[in-house]
Structures are given as C-alpha cells and as structure tokens.
Amino acid sequence: MPGLGTSFGRGGATTTPRDMAESDCIVIMGSNFAENHPVGFRWVIQARDKGARVIHIDPRFTRTSAMATDYVPMRSGSDIVFLGALINYVISNDKYFKEYVVNYTNAPFIVNENFKDTEDLDGLFSGFNPEKRTYDQKTWEFEREEVKLPATEPKTLSDKIAYATKKGRPKMDPTLQHPRCVFQILKRHYSRYTPELVEKMCGTPKEKFLMVAETIAKNSGRDRTTAFCYAMGWTQHTVGVQMIRAGGILQSLLGNMGRPGGGILALRGHANVQGATDISTLWDNLPGYLPLPIITAKHDTLEDYLKAQSKPTGWWVNYPKYFISLMKAWYGDAATKENDFAYNYLPKRIKNHSHYNMFKDMYDGVVKGFFVMGQNPAAGGQNAEFHRKAMGKLDWLVVCDPFLTETATFWQQAPEVVNGEVKPQDIKTEIFFMPTAVFAETEGSFTNTNRMWQSKEKAADPPGDARSDSFFTYQLGKKLKELYKDSTLERDFLIKNMTWEHYEPNPNDGWKIHEPNEHAIVKEINGYTVKDGKPLKSFVDLKDDGSTACGAWIYTGVMPDEHTNKGKSRKGDKYMSLDWGFCWPANRHVLYNRASADPEGRPWSERKKLVWWDEAQKKWTGLDVPDFPATKAPTAKAKDDGIGMDFHSGSEPFIMHPEGRIQLFGALADGPLPTHYEPVDTPVANPLYKQQHNPCTIYFNVDKNKVHGIGNEKYPYVMTTNRLTEHHLSGPMSRWLPWLAELQPEAFLEMSPELASQLNVANGEWVTVETERGKIEVKALVTRRVQPFKMGDKVIHQVAMPIHYGYAGVAKGAASNELTLMVGDPNVTIHESKAFTVNVRKGRLKQGV
Numbered sequence: 116m117p118g119l120g121t122s123f124g125r126g127g128a129t130t131t132p133r134d135m136a137e138s139d140c141i142v143i144m145g146s147n148f149a150e151n152h153p154v155g156f157r158w159v160i161q162a163r164d165k166g167a168r169v170i171h172i173d174p175r176f177t178r179t180s181a182m183a184t185d186y187v188p189m190r191s192g193s194d195i196v197f198l199g200a201l202i203n204y205v206i207s208n209d210k211y212f213k214e215y216v217v218n219y220t221n222a223p224f225i226v227n228e229n230f231k232d233t234e235d236l237d238g239l240f241s242g243f244n245p246e247k248r249t250y251d252q253k254t255w256e257f258e259r260e261e262v263k264l265p266a267t268e269p270k271t272l273s274d275k276i277a278y279a280t281k282k283g284r285p286k287m288d289p290t291l292q293h294p295r296c297v298f299q300i301l302k303r304h305y306s307r308y309t310p311e312l313v314e315k316m317c318g319t320p321k322e323k324f325l326m327v328a329e330t331i332a333k334n335s336g337r338d339r340t341t342a343f344c345y346a347m348g349w350t351q352h353t354v355g356v357q358m359i360r361a362g363g364i365l366q367s368l369l370g371n372m373g374r375p376g377g378g379i380l381a382l383r384g385h386a387n388v389q390g391a392t393d394i395s396t397l398w399d400n401l402p403g404y405l406p407l408p409i410i411t412a413k414h415d416t417l418e419d420y421l422k423a424q425s426k427p428t429g430w431w432v433n434y435p436k437y438f439i440s441l442m443k444a445w446y447g448d449a450a451t452k453e454n455d456f457a458y459n460y461l462p463k464r465i466k467n468h469s470h471y472n473m474f475k476d477m478y479d480g481v482v483k484g485f486f487v488m489g490q491n492p493a494a495g496g497q498n499a500e501f502h503r504k505a506m507g508k509l510d511w512l513v514v515c516d517p518f519l520t521e522t523a524t525f526w527q528q529a530p531e532v533v534n535g536e537v538k539p540q541d542i543k544t545e546i547f548f549m550p551t552a553v554f555a556e557t558e559g560s561f562t563n564t565n566r567m568w569q570s571k572e573k574a575a576d577p578p579g580d581a582r583s584d585s586f587f588t589y590q591l592g593k594k595l596k597e598l599y600k601d602s603t604l605e606r607d608f609l610i611k612n613m614t615w616e617h618y619e620p621n622p623n624d625g626w627k628i629h630e631p632n633e634h635a636i637v638k639e640i641n642g643y644t645v646k647d648g649k650p651l652k653s654f655v656d657l658k659d660d661g662s663t664a665c666g667a668w669i670y671t672g673v674m675p676d677e678h679t680n681k682g683k684s685r686k687g688d689k690y691m692s693l694d695w696g697f698c699w700p701a702n703r704h705v706l707y708n709r710a711s712a713d714p715e716g717r718p719w720s721e722r723k724k725l726v727w728w729d730e731a732q733k734k735w736t737g738l739d740v741p742d743f744p745a746t747k748a749p750t751a752k753a754k755d756d757g758i759g760m761d762f763h764s765g766s767e768p769f770i771m772h773p774e775g776r777i778q779l780f781g782a783l784a785d786g787p788l789p790t791h792y793e794p795v796d797t798p799v800a801n802p803l804y805k806q807q808h809n810p811c812t813i814y815f816n817v818d819k820n821k822v823h824g825i826g827n828e829k830y831p832y833v834m835t836t837n838r839l840t841e842h843h844l845s846g847p848m849s850r851w852l853p854w855l856a857e858l859q860p861e862a863f864l865e866m867s868p869e870l871a872s873q874l875n876v877a878n879g880e881w882v883t884v885e886t887e888r889g890k891i892e893v894k895a896l897v898t899r900r901v902q903p904f905k906m907g908d909k910v911i912h913q914v915a916m917p918i919h920y921g922y923a924g925v926a927k928g929a930a931s932n933e934l935t936l937m938v939g940d941p942n943v944t945i946h947e948s949k950a951f952t953v954n955v956r957k958g959r960l961k962q963g964v
Contacts, residue, residue, distance in 0.1 A: 118359025124771025130378035131565035137376035140334035140341040145348030149179040192950030198361035199308035210332040212370025220777040222298040223287040238806025259283035263756035277427035277758040318904030335369035340377035361789035373710030390562030402667035410463040417455035428762035435659040443664035449612035469944040477505035493521035494921035495845035497935040552577035570682035589631040640666040641674040709743040709768035716749035784941040796823040796951040811941035821887035830952040842919035850924035862920035862928025891929035
C-alpha cells in the first residue's frame with residue numbers, strides 16, 4: 116500500500132476492473148491476471164476486442180500472455196530497470212503530458228540543496244546510516260516559503276493541531292528547468308536506465324522494450340489512456356514497494372492517473388484481502404489506515420500522536436475526527452475528553468511486530484499463544500520449517516479453519532517429524548482446532564480489488580459445530596469481558612469497556628443462534644451520532660469532540676440510514692454502476708478523478724471525460740462521484756495562510772497529499788525515488804551501482820535462513836513462485852476439495868527444455884530442489900512457458916513452482932516455502948519469493964526411492 120499511498124495519497128487500487136474496458140492500452144506487469152483474477156479479466160478481453168493493445172511483461176509465458184496482443188519476457192526481479200528505462204524514454208523523448216505534470220505533480224518542487232542522489236553516492240541517497248541501515252530523510256525535504264497561519268484562533272482540535280504543525284508552501288519552478296526541481300532530479304536519476312541496459316539486465320530484447328515504450332506513449336495523452344495492472348509479481352520483492360512507485364511515476368508522467376481507462380489496478384487477493392486490511396488486520400494500523408501509536412515516537416499524549424499523524428494541509432487535517440470517532444465506537448462512554456478518549460489505554464507499538472518478527476518472538480519465547488484464522492503459516496510462511504519450529508515453542512495454539520491444515524497438524528505430519536528430526540512428544544504446544552464455516556455458509560461482506568463493499572447472504576448452513584470467524588471472535592470477547600468485569604487493574608480498562616453489548620444477536624431458532632448482530636456491526640463501521648444513534652451519511656459529518664462514533668471512516672456512507680445497506684444494492688448500468696455495492700471512499704470508483712479534467716475543470720477530451728465542473732450548477736458532476744470538494748470551483752485560489760483544503764487551489768486534485776499533487780519524489784524508508792537493486796539471492800551483480808541490494812533490507816538471523824548472495828555457483832538457477840487458477844494461497848480452501856484436487860493434483864516445477872536437456876530430466880521425472888533453507892522433491896514439468904534469459908554473455912535459467920501445496924489435504928505435494936528466504940523490504944517487511952536462487956538436480960531426495 117505505501118507504493119500507491121506515497122505517490123497518490125491512498126493505498127487502494129486507483130481504478131476498477133470494469134474500467135479496463137475503457138483503456139486504449141493495458142500493461143500487465145507483475146501479474147498473471149487471466150489465471151489469478153479470471154472474472155475481472157473479462158474487461159481486459161473486452162478492451163482488446165475493441166482494439167486496445169494488451170501487453171504482458173512477465174518472466175513466464177502464461178494464460179495472460181496467450182490472451183495478450185504482445186508478450187514481453189523479463190527476468191524476475193529486474194522490474195525497476197525496465198520501468199526506469201520507460202521513465203527515461205518518456206522524459207528524454209518529450210512524451211510526457213506536460214500540462215498534467217506541471218499542474219498535478221510535484222515535478223516543479225525544489226529539493227533541498229544538500230540532497231544527494233544514487234548517481235552521486237553510487238547507489239545510496241543522502242542521509243544513510245550504515246550501522247542502523249536506515250535513512251535520515253532531512254535532506255530529502257523541499258525548500259519552502261515562509262509559514263503563514265490564519266489570523267483567526269483555532270476553533271476545533273483539528274484546527275489546533277494544524278496550526279501547530281503547518282509548513283510553508285514548497286518553492287516551485289513551473290518551467291521545470293531548475294537543476295534541483297523534482298523533474299530534473301528524476302531525469303538525471305534515470306538517465307542510465309536505457310534500452311541497452313534493459314537488454315543486458317532484464318534479458319528483454321531491445322526491440323521488444325522499444326515496442327512497449329512507443330505503445331504506451333502513443334496511447335497516453337489528452338485523448339487516450341493506458342492502464343497498468345500488477346499483483347504479487349511487483350509486491351513480493353525487497354524492492355516491491357518501489358516497483359509500485361516506479362509504475363506510479365510512469366503513469367503520472369503520461370497523465371493517466373484519475374482518468375477513465377487509466378490508473379493503476381492493484382489486483383488484490385481473493386476474496387477479501389482489501390476488506391481485511393481496511394478494517395484492519397495490519398499489524399501497524401487501526402481501521403481506516405490510521406497508524407497505531409508507537410512507544411518510541413513522540414506519541415506520549417493524544418495531542419502528541421495527532422500532531423505526528425495529522426497533516427495541517429489537505430484532507431488529512433481531519434485525522435483527529437477519524438481517530439476520536441474510532442475510540443468512541445470501541446469504548447463508548449468510557450472514552451471521554453477528560454481521559455483523552457481512552458488514548459492512553461490503547462496498546463502502543465514497541466517495534467516492528469510484522470509476521471516474521473512475530474514468529475521470531477515465538478521462537479524466542481516472548482509470544483506464548485497464537486490464534487490462526489484464515490492463515491496457514493506451516494506451509495505458507497517463508498522458510499516454513501522455521502515457522503513450524505516457532506509454533507512448536509508456544510504454550511498454546513488455536514487454529515480456526517474448515518480443515519485440518521498443515522498448521523493444525525505440524526506436530527504430527529511436518530517433514531521434520533516424518534523423517535525423525537523432531538519428535539511429537541518434544542513439541543510443547545497445546546493445540547486447539549476450532550471448525551469454522553466457509554464463506555458460502557455465513558453472512559457478511561467482501562471488499563476486493565475495486566474497494567467495493569458487497570454484502571453477501573449464506574447459501575447453506577455450516578455442518579455440525581462449525582461456526583463463523585465472527586462467532587468465535589464475538590464469543591471470545593464476551594468471555595473475556597466476563598472474566599475481567601471485576602478487575603480493578605488499570606491495564607484491563609480496554610477489555611472491561613469495549614462496546615460489545617450491541618453485537619448481541621437477535622433471537623433466532625436456526626443455526627445462527629449466538630452469531631453477532633450483522634446490522635449492528637455494519638452500523639458501527641459506518642458511524643453514527645453518539646447522542647441519538649443515527650447513522651452518518653458521510654465522513655464529512657465526523658467530529659473531533661466525541662459526538663460521533665465510527666469504526667472505519669473510509670466506509671462511512673455504506674449505511675446512511677437504519678434501513679439501507681448499500682453493500683446489498685445490485686443495480687448495474689453499462690459503466691460505473693454507482694448503485695451496485697459501495698466503493699470507499701464516498702462510493703467513488705475512480706480515485707483522484709478530478710484529474711480527468713484540466714485545471715479549468717474541462718475534460719481533457721470528450722472521448723475521455725469522467726468528471727467536470729458544471730458552471731451553471733456551481734459544482735462538480737460527471738459519471739462518477741467526484742473525488743474533490745463538491746462546490747470548490749477550479750478557479751478557487753490556494754490560500755497561503757489556509758489550513759486543510761483551503762491550502763489547495765481548485766486545480767490540485769490529489770487531496771490526500773499536503774500540497775494536493777502527485778508525489779513523483781516521495782519519501783519511503785529506502786529512498787525518495789525507485790532505484791534498481793538486485794534481489795538478495797541473485798545470479799548477477801548490479802551494474803549500475805556499487806550498492807548491490809536494497810541497503811535497508813531487513814534480514815532475520817534465524818535457523819536455516821542463510822543468504823546465497825551474488826552469483827553463488829552452488830545455486831545457479833533463478834526460481835520464482837506462481838499461482839494456479841484451481842488453487843488458493845497455500846491450499847486450505849482448495850486442496851481439500853476433490854474436484855479442484857483432481858484438476859491440479861500435485862506440485863510441480865516448471866523448467867525450460869534447454870535446462871531439462873542440460874540436467875537430463877524428462878517431463879514428469881522427479882527432481883530435487885535445494886536452497887540453504889531446505890530441500891524438496893517434486894516432478895518436473897518441461898515447458899516453454901519458462902525460457903532461459905540471455906544477459907550479455909551469460910545465460911540465466913529460471914524455474915517456477917506453484918505456492919499452493921503442502922503435506923495435508925487431498926492434493927499434496929512439496930511446499931515451495933521450504934526453500935524461500937525470510938527477508939523483508941523496509942517499508943512493509945514483504946518477502947522475496949518471486950526471485951531467489953536454487954539448485955536443481957535429477958532424482959529424489961533419497962536416491963533409489
């Protein structure tokens with residue numbers, strides 16, 4: 116999410132699958148769209164049938180490649196070289212949309228005179244601390260004008276926070292000629308990313324690269340738009356966030372953001388990954404993407420925290436309203452102005468508590484108990500054996516799942532148990548298995564790629580004692596409140612006072628007995644006035660004085676009154692379908708759609724109109740809900756002494772950013788501009804810089820987690836992981852189903868005919884795949900779907916393996932995560948299972964078997 120959020124202001128997909136049908140060109144990179152999102156892919160096919168170019172850039176030739184008009188091969192992990200060369204092509208050939216870039220991006224902003232680029236420091240930006248492996252970002256800031264504040268006294272808490280933290284407006288050069296303006300820094304940064312470098316480092320023929328560059332340039336501008344689509348192929352790298360940033364920079368230069376048929380479609384996982392992060396299962400966020408307080412930051416008081424998280428200019432000036440309304444939703448009357456709305460009782464982060472660190476803490480005895488719901492770390496976690504060993508040191512483990520997954524049975528069926536390395540009696544963990552209902556057996560909602568809440572009804576009753584995850588969570592909360600009701604300890608305040616009673620189920624004689632009240636849950640998420648309990652119609656109605664309660668501000672409007680749940684609406688039309696479901700925020704489908712109009716509020720072209728200023732009505736109107744203050748005219752002047760949206764003019768569309776513009780130059784943990792670094796395990800060196808890998812990469816010093824490094828002759832082949840239409844994640848929702856198991860019954864390793872000949876391996880024969888993390892045996896699938904990459908004088912062989920298998924279920928097979936490395940990107944701690952090195956040899960693990 117930071118890849119999109121840093122660039123545009125929100126972490127969600129900027130467009131919808133339906134909007135792909137309006138594209139003139141679709142670039143699918145980092146995704147096997149056709150196989151992994153087959154329903155949404157129909158809109159790509161519709162665009163292709165209307166004449167759009169569909170370009171698939173991928174290490175493998177897949178079903179997406181077969182359905183595309185053009186396939187372009189590229190070595191896994193080299194995406195930023197490819198994207199950087201496209202950026203260079205667009206700038207150096209004057210193919211960028213200048214009016215869009217000057218007015219809607221931070222290209223004119225002047226950067227601090229002490230900033231040093233990777234071109235100056237051989238792969239590092241200024242401010243790097245080699246001991247901490249982190250950056251001090253002070254030199255990345257913009258030069259600013261003098262701060263100006265309103266003459267009036269602040270009236271609300273939000274205003275008070277804004278007055279205290281406001282900065283001056285960045286200095287600008289609209290001609291884009293100043294040597295320290297973002298545009299010139301960008302131009303210099305990517306000047307060595309050339310078609311020749313792409314051919315050398317990506318293994319992509321030069322003519323194929325130039326075809327892509329010319330096609331996207333031709334299909335962008337006033338009258339045409341290009342869309343980019345990505346998924347795990349961009350995210351699962353130690354530079355994954357920066358890959359997304361690079362795509363965002365390219366789309367911004369071309370003027371494709373916020374426009375029909377344009378944008379960046381982040382293809383989220385099935386069936387509710389977007390909803391899960393929205394509400395929020397993220398370790399560092401509260402619902403609605405409100406960062407969790409940090410004990411090591413200046414978050415001692417509510418005011419300290421709000422000063423750190425609010426933005427004095429732009430839409431995030433409203434942050435206090437969203438946070439305080441969340442506290443009122445969770446703790447009701449116990450959250451008061453006098454106790455800072457229970458802020459001091461809220462848990463604070465003490466470090467990075469993401470997935471890997473959580474398992475390291477299990478292994479070290481810090482974490483004693485673990486609830487597993489909708490996850491299968493015994494097969495789905497990188498360096499899977501370490502994950503199992505960590506869970507084997509817990510006091511207790513609760514697995515909520517429809518089936519006895521690898522996580523539920525690791526003590527009995529894991530490879531290290533079967534081969535005698537670990538004895539079940541030596542595993543101290545007490546394991547509880549709670550049978551759960553599958554999605555078709557429960558009511559609820561899904562929010563997918565397009566950020567659309569769609570409510571659903573159950574199709575069948577769950578069997579036996581199986582119940583929903585909501586049931587389990589609700590009943591556990593009731594038990595905890597009962598246990599702690601008489602506690603006088605201050606630390607127990609949150610459990611005692613959490614607002615649990617309004618979830619009480621309605622009387623029901625059927626299977627739903629004791630299931631929490633769905634209507635009450637939706638109402639809390641939507642938000643309501645505390646005094647009378649009336650649902651709110653919009654997040655603009657939220658207050659910072661404790662008079663409103665809201666469980667997730669981005670969803671306000673899904674229940675505008677007691678009798679309406681827009682998630683249940685099913686009125687479609689031939690395009691935007693505003694009465695089908697509810698897209699956050701405010702039912703906007705194409706984010707940043709103010710940018711579909713020029714600075715004067717007119718559509719860039721009649722062919723590509725989406726929203727526009729209606730001078731007669733004095734408001735924004737169009738085919739979508741405008742992503743802009745409804746009555747703010749395009750001629751409205753920015754107020755230098757203003758706060759919030761007053762600081763923006765009527766022609767600055769990216770309202771979530773302090774300056775209202777796309778951040779081409781935007782600070783992330785590993786730099787303000789995407790830079791090519793090689794994967795941690797790589798067969799080749801980085802020719803651009805002395806710095807080979809992402810300098811801020813997070814490494815984990817745990818059992819069997821050794822890095823291969825650069826050009827390790829013991830591990831000469833590149834491996835990437837992939838997914839199949841017939842299976843889901845590590846398999847719990849598909850490998851137990853006989854029909855799906857029959858379609859894809861076992862694991863396999865794709866290899867090219869050239870590599871198979873070199874290893875003397877025939878199709879269907881057993882091979883052993885090895886890394887420093889583990890060894891597996893799997894059958895070879897000899898196919899031209901994977902090809903060798905010629906990079907200069909070197910030939911790089913690549914293999915590919917699905918992620919879905921494990922030792923339990925109907926369809927079984929080796930788990931690819933026995934081989935993968937626990938390593939993390941510095942922004943979100945995502946792993947790097949899309950590009951690592953392995954050895955492959957003919958035969959089984961135990962020769963002669």
